[in-house]
Each structure stands twice: as structure tokens, then as C-alpha cells.
Amino acid sequence: MGRGKIEIKRIENLSNRQVTYSKRRNGIIKKAKEITVLCDAQVSLIIFASSGKMHDYCSPSTTLPDILEKYHKQSGKRLWDAKHENLSNEIDRMKKENDNMQIELRHLRGEDITSLNYKELMVLEQGLENGLAGIRDKEMEYYRQKKKEEKELEEDNKRLNFIMQMQQQEEMGKRQQEMAMEDHHHHQQQQHHHHVMETNGGGGGYHPHHSQHRAAAAAVNYNNGGGNNSNNVNSQMPFSFRVQPIQPNLHERI
Template sequence: MGRGKIKIKRIENSTNRQVTFSKRRAGLVKKAREIGVLCDTEVGVVIFSSGGKLYDYCSPRTSLSRILEKYQTNSGKILWGEKHKNLSAEIDRVKKENDNMQIQLRHLKGEDLNSLQHRELIAIEEGLQNGQTNMREKQAVILTLPVAPELI
């Protein structure tokens, strides 16, 4: 027994509409996965439900942003303007700065010191000594402050 043809229009019954959406979404993602494997292509699918929920699929060896960049390059359509490029560059800059700070923090904790030169180790030692001096001065100030009677 074959399937009956349906008229392509909005399904009025919300339950039937949701079931159809779920089945067809799964079918689209399955087809996208299959064409990616069978034809060795880069595939990306983005679906938003009527409620605004995001569903996406991207070929394993690529990323959706790379596919969108290729789309923008090949189609000539501008998906994001100069503002977004500046934000992307700023994000990259902050990520690099964060990575450098993480490395410095590990060095201050005494981790990953093997890759450092002698002068770098001396600079870290001096920084730690300065920090220790400042901390002791702060402790001395706190210890010499009069204590309020209500705090005793």
C-alpha cells in the first residue's frame, strides 16, 4: 500500500504539526548526513522550530561557521558585516590574551617551568617576592587597626 499525497499547506492541528516537524526534521538531518558521507561533501543544516528552538547538523570534518564563510564567498551575499568581523577579531584577541594569562598563572603557581629561560624565572621570582612584600605590609596594617567593640 502506497502513501497518499498530501497537500503542502500549514497543518492546523498542533499535535500533528509537531509530529510532522519532528519526523521531517529527522529525515532532513539523515539525508544531510548521508550526502556528506556518500559524496564526501561539506553539509550544514540549520532548522528553527516555530517555537524558536534551534536544530543543526554539520559534517564532521568542518564547522558551520566555515560552511557559512564558504557560502558568503561563493554566493557574494554578505552574511555579516564589518562590525561582526571586528567583533570576531576582538574575540580572537581576548582568547589569546586569556591563554597568555593562563600560562602566566601556571608559571606563578610553579607549573610548566621547564620551558622558561633563566631570566624569565628570575622575573617570576621577583614578582612573587614583590607580591609577598605587599601582602605582609597589608597584613601588618590590618593587624594594627583598632578593633571596634561590637566586633569582639
């Protein structure tokens, strides 16, 4: 008894639907691999489940972008809108420009120049000379900038040295002023001390001014009649110490 034909319609049961999807997907991918090997065909397969999950397969001898590019050329159908087409053209242009720049860079380094003709070599030489002149101008600009910075540093150094010297001179002036004030104060203290000693009679000490003052006072006292006291003093002194009056020698005058 043969198998009955399965009706092709959406499977309502979610669990049965997922099981069926997994089996059929694996079967389709298996068939794609077989036809790739058996028939040397280029196969690209993309499958999206109802949940949104994607599964794909592409023959090892190609890639999905290559398959899509071939489809676009052979079918004539536009896979991208005008915006994406312009973007693709811009990418191609930038790739070509980058390739040309890489070639020019190799030429500037002296590489791959055997294929260049005389005119191309002259253009290359002119470009190198212009580049060398630009480099020299940049070097001179850098040198001038460094000299300017060096001069500014020297000016700053001179200004700082001048400020330090002024500060040192100011500090020395302050110290000299303080020392002068201290000497003046010490001198005033000494004068005050001498004045106190003179006022108090020397405080028992000897001072030449005091002796002169006493001698002068004694002379004044003697002239004012104080000499009468000498008799009393002589009377009290021993005989051997008494002062005898001096008489003029009459014989010498005759």
C-alpha cells in the same frame, strides 16, 4: 503510461503546502546524510518553513560555525557587518589574553617553568618578590587595624565599667539617704511618744523625772507649813509607830 511533469509553482492550498513541505524536507535531509556518508563530504543544511520554523542538519564531522567560517574565507564574502567583525576580533583578543594569563598563573605556581630562559626566570622571581612584599604590607595593615579595634574595645570596656561604678555608687547613696531618713523619722516618733508620756503624767507608768518632781513638790509643801499636817498624821498612827521628839541631853553638855 508515465507520470506527468508537476508544474513548479506555489501551492495555494495551505494543508497541501504543509504536507508537501514535510515530505520534501525529509527528502532533502535524507540526501544530505547520504552524500555525507557516501562522499565523505561536509554538509550543512538550514531550512525555514513559511511559518518561520527552522530545521537544520550538519555533518557529524563538523559544525555549522566551522562551515560558515570556511565559506567566509573561501568566498571572500562578508557574512557580518563591521560591528560584528570588531566584536569577533575583540573576543579573539580576550581569549588570547586569558590564555596568556593562565600561562602566567601556572608559572607563578611553579608549573611549566622548564621552558623559561634565565631572563624570564628573573622576571618571574621579581614578580614573586613584589607579590610577597605586597602580601606582607597587607598583613601589617590588617594587624594594625586589629590592634586599633582592640584598643577601641578596651576603651569602651573601661568607659562602661566607669558608668556602672557611678551608677552603683549613686544607688548606694540613695539607699543610705533613705535609711538615714527612716532613722530620723523613727527618732522623731520616739521623742513624740516620750513627750506625750510626760504630758500625760506617765500614763500610770514609772518615770524617774516624775518621782523627782513629786519629791520636790512635797518638800516645798512642808516648808510652807504643810508640816502641821504631820500632827494629824501622827495622831492617826498607832502608838508604836509614833515619832517621839528628840530632847537634847543636858548631862552630855555639862
